[in-house]
Amino acid sequence: MSINKRFSPISLHELHKLMRSPRAFGVLTVFLCVVGGVALLMYAAAMLNETRRNASSIGQTLYFIISGMQLILVCFVAPALTATAISSERERGTYDILRASLITPWQIVRGKLTAPLGYTFLLILSTLPLLSLPLILGGIEIAEAVISVWVMLISGILFISIGLFVSTFCKTNLGAIILTYALVLILVIGIPIFALIASSFGAAVFTGTATLERLFTWLMMVLTSLSPISTLTITELNFYASGKLWEFSVPITGASPMTLLPPFVLLTLSYALLSLLTLGLSARRIGQPDKS
Amino acid sequence: MYAIEIRNLTKRYGRKTALDNLSLIVMPGAALGLIGPIGAGKTTLLRILATVLKPTSGDLFIDGLTISQHPQQIRQIVGYMPSTLGGGADMTAQEYLTFYAACYAVPENDRANLSADLLQLVDLYHRRNDPVDKLSPGMKKRLELARTLVHDPAIMLLDEPFTGLDPRARVETNALINELRSLGKTIVVTSASLTEIEPICSHIAFLNEGKLSFSGELDEVRAHFADHQHPQRVISIRFLGDPDRALTIVKESPDVSAAQPVQPYAAALAASTLPAHTTLNLLKEMHIAFNGDYAAASQLLRSLMHSGTQVVSFTELNNTPNIQHTPQKVMV
Structure with a gap:
């Protein structure tokens, strides 16, 4: 089967457009330079302060730095790739031409996603060699690195889906970009902050009533798992406390600990659902004739 | 079967009514020109016919198919060219056509030949490897026309195809659309100017504030405008000299239906106690209702001057044709 039959014309066109532009290689280069540069700087700084016996500590520090940088860059790059996908067609006046053609709304959505x-996967995968450094130095398990990359891939998918969804109803590129970043920031930073504040109040209110405390803890875990930052942080804290990645339990006052799905599993499920929802809504929005 | 049938179509944007209970029928092979000022509802109508805009109410049929129920089948038989020049987002002219051929499910093996044929049709084959964004507006319009043809539609909706074109590009685009007409395609083309699209249309419809004000075959439209070619104008004449003589000259003209001295000059004249020969140098003004053409107006001016009246100004006050149109269901 030829590539033209496997991909919709929009997928191929968007791939051509993205990979032909010098910007794609520029962003990739900057991405690698920033992550690699910061990792090397941190490594050099750690080597100056630590003795060789603490190589695992250096490895852990490097892992946190590299993962954190990757996550921040994914949060910035991924939404930008689709935030103007439809609004720019609208601004250029080609949106009506596309919709008046035989291309189906799902083909447009798939085409704009491919x-x-x-590209996001390429960005993430291209930084994988940097993770070999903390792995060699020790202090982290391969499973930790795999979970970290997995969370980033899943986050990338959702951020791209959110960008596409926003661009289907925003009239201008600027509006679409602002709204997309606002939503991503709420998801990545806003929700953990809210969960932290709510936990402080909840701990005072619900402690002592086992059922309410369990319900509240479950709700907070779901909320916290909506952010890749808090998900990875809690995963690491749990791993260092219990030595387990696939099991997650929370102590309940005066009762047996509450066992929950690991945060990265919750994130995977919630992000998969949100991605499907936003993509479905995008296709629906594209498929409907305009009202104005 | 009609190519396009529109029944009681209404489109509202909030409180604004863009199309108001519009009914229209277009026969296969007709080339309908939709004329109207900006905001008349032309683009709205074309976007609805192209299935990208939802009407508020009314029934639309293209080739007997309901737009709301069979949008995909309708997209197969309709080619839509919007008024904006979208650009090809880094594509060359050939890639642009190949891309849209793929969007219209043209078999992969046929796309290259089809693109080349269409580029030759619009005389852009020599620019096939140029980026679309580097083409001139006229070339882009021609490329857009070619793009509209990739799936060989029976009906073409062309929104303002002449906007932004220089005279030469207009002539070329005219020739191209006429060639499409000769292929038997039904064409709906919009413009703000009748003279712009007259050479390519078999029928004309006038849209104003969302209503169809007049429509018919091109000859009917020409006859209609010939009837209204010399609508009544009000001409102001300011002059020095004998007002009675000037009034007599004016009234002798068969094209003048009424003549009246204008205040305050008439009042000043009546109130004047000066001898008659001194009032001759007072400025006077009269308004005349004039039905003739510009040649007749010129003749009247000459007669006044020959009579010794010193004409200071001869100005048309109202030059807007006052054509009364009745909304109607029309077949074109």
């Missing part, structure tokens, strides 16, 4: 997804 290139950004591929």
